[in-house]
Amino acid sequence: MFKITNVFKILNYIISMSENAEHKVTPWDVEGKVDYDKLITQFGVKYITDEQKTYLRELAESKGLAEHIFLKRGLYFAQMDLDKIIAAHKAGESIFLYTGRAPGGEMHTGHMISFMFTKFLQDLFDCNLYVQIPDDEKFLFKKDLTMGTISAMVNSDLEQLCAIGFNPDKTFIFRNSEFIAKMYPLVLETAKRITFSQARNTFGFENHSNVGQIFYPTLQIVPTFFEKGFCLIPCGIDQNPYFLLQRDFAQKLGFKKNCTILNKFLTALTGPEGKMSASNPNHAILLTDEPNVVKKKINKNAFSGGRATVEEHREFGGDCDVDVAFQWLYNLFEEDDSEIERIRIKYSNGDMLSGEIKKILISKVNEFLANHRDSVASAKADNLLEKYMKTGNLAKEMWSKSF
Numbered sequence: 001m002f003k004i005t006n007v008f009k010i011l012n013y014i015i016s017m018s019e020n021a022e023h024k025v026t027p028w029d030v031e032g033k034v035d036y037d038k039l040i041t042q043f044g045v046k047y048i049t050d051e052q053k054t055y056l057r058e059l060a061e062s063k064g065l066a067e068h069i070f071l072k073r074g075l076y077f078a079q080m081d082l083d084k085i086i087a088a089h090k091a092g093e094s095i096f097l098y099t100g101r102a103p104g105g106e107m108h109t110g111h112m113i114s115f116m117f118t119k120f121l122q123d124l125f126d127c128n129l130y131v132q133i134p135d136d137e138k139f140l141f142k143k144d145l146t147m148g149t150i151s152a153m154v155n156s157d158l159e160q161l162c163a164i165g166f167n168p169d170k171t172f173i174f175r176n177s178e179f180i181a182k183m184y185p186l187v188l189e190t191a192k193r194i195t196f197s198q199a200r201n202t203f204g205f206e207n208h209s210n211v212g213q214i215f216y217p218t219l220q221i222v223p224t225f226f227e228k229g230f231c232l233i234p235c236g237i238d239q240n241p242y243f244l245l246q247r248d249f250a251q252k253l254g255f256k257k258n259c260t261i262l263n264k265f266l267t268a269l270t271g272p273e274g275k276m277s278a279s280n281p282n283h284a285i286l287l288t289d290e291p292n293v294v295k296k297k298i299n300k301n302a303f304s305g306g307r308a309t310v311e312e313h314r315e316f317g318g319d320c321d322v323d324v325a326f327q328w329l330y331n332l333f334e335e336d337d338s339e340i341e342r343i344r345i346k347y348s349n350g351d352m353l354s355g356e357i358k359k360i361l362i363s364k365v366n367e368f369l370a371n372h373r374d375s376v377a378s379a380k381a382d383n384l385l386e387k388y389m390k391t392g393n394l395a396k397e398m399w400s401k402s403f
Ligand code: TRP
Pocket: 027, 098, 099, 100, 101, 102, 132, 133, 134, 137, 220, 233, 234, 235, 236, 239
């Protein structure tokens, strides 16, 4: 039987998609200015509590790590059953992490959020991590993409993902089209538990949706069943519907309900409407952008909370709430609390000009990208890709396992 509570959550979700004119958030599309308070109710999730933050901070400190900037500044803001993960960790029960990325264009700074945070969580919990590359997903949902084009995208994504620093013996990266032979029995068990009307109500499928799209949620849910322990999924809040659905039947299959920890979307370079899109290169800083491109993009496109003229700016100050340079520094790049506060005060009282705050961002972004490029190079030299996908301990175990 379908649980009543979830019926309400899902009804809310549909209403949100059809009636909320301000924003549209589905696993495939984000448009408009996102109202996160509304999303929390619509997606049937809760805010991360102070107690949960404290637990993660103290755990980090016990491992000699700082509280993660994404947690400290609220980029990660919501969760589903994070308490269960914390309780399991306290009790020494088994936990594993799962996340993923559908290839669909070049990776940009926004795409790094879940992966950087996932690495942090892997360091905290010292646990297995599964990274799904659903090369099937974008193929099914984007009309013009061929599997050939997607394959090339997968290869460039994999290069970036290998640079994150996941534990090579506790991380398995797999692409659906390749691992499907192994997971198929589990895919079938899952598919049998999702009715067409559940899928339609959760994801808004219509009569013209192709049947591959309707089947796809099964594939994204299956990795939550790769182990019997507690599965924690760090991801964008738009992905939560899959994992809400999982909770209706996980226990029937002998697994635990999955838990999520959810991030907001990084504001696009061009302003607070929607998330960044790699298909419009002006909206985003790509991981492959050279320093002079970064400089040009930020100076030209970064939405400014500054005033029209220098005189006005000096008198009235800039608006940090909408200024993309400030938002990116706050959420991603400036870890030092007193430094970000100094910037906030100087920019909002007019002592710091728009060009000056952009300059700070440019140097931070370029420093980040230079480090990332170095990591890509050393990951290649160490042949990490092979380890994550085939020869590391977890990868070997997964390829020899039967489900
Ligand atoms: N659907 C995700 C995307 O569009 C990819 C993905 C697959 C994923 N499995 C996941 C994301 C698990 C988060 C968690 O990029």
